[in-house]
Amino acid sequence: MKVLTDDFLNEVRTITELSIKKNKDKKIILDFIKKHAEEIEHLYESKDEHWAVETADLVVLCLELMLMEDRDLDKTFKKCLPRFYKKLHN
Secondary structure, eight states, X not given: OOOSOHHHHHHHHHHHHHHHHXXXXXXXXXXXXXXHHHHHHHHHHTTOTTHHHHHHHHHHHHHHXXXXXXXXXXXXXXXXXXXXXXXXXX
């Protein structure tokens, strides 16, 4: 199962390369992830539809972090998805 399209992955890889040049420190990405999660919660609770865009930002940040750590995204998601089924069926 291919989880992410090649076009999408190429875009995220380009963003990751730019992020590495600009941010240099993965801690900055972790801080962005934390801030986005808080902002999503606030926007969602306020019924501000912008929460969806911020959620997409969060996904990209998480993918960036995995790519910065040389993780295979397809393999990672293939491990992740079954865990959801297991947790939801218990």
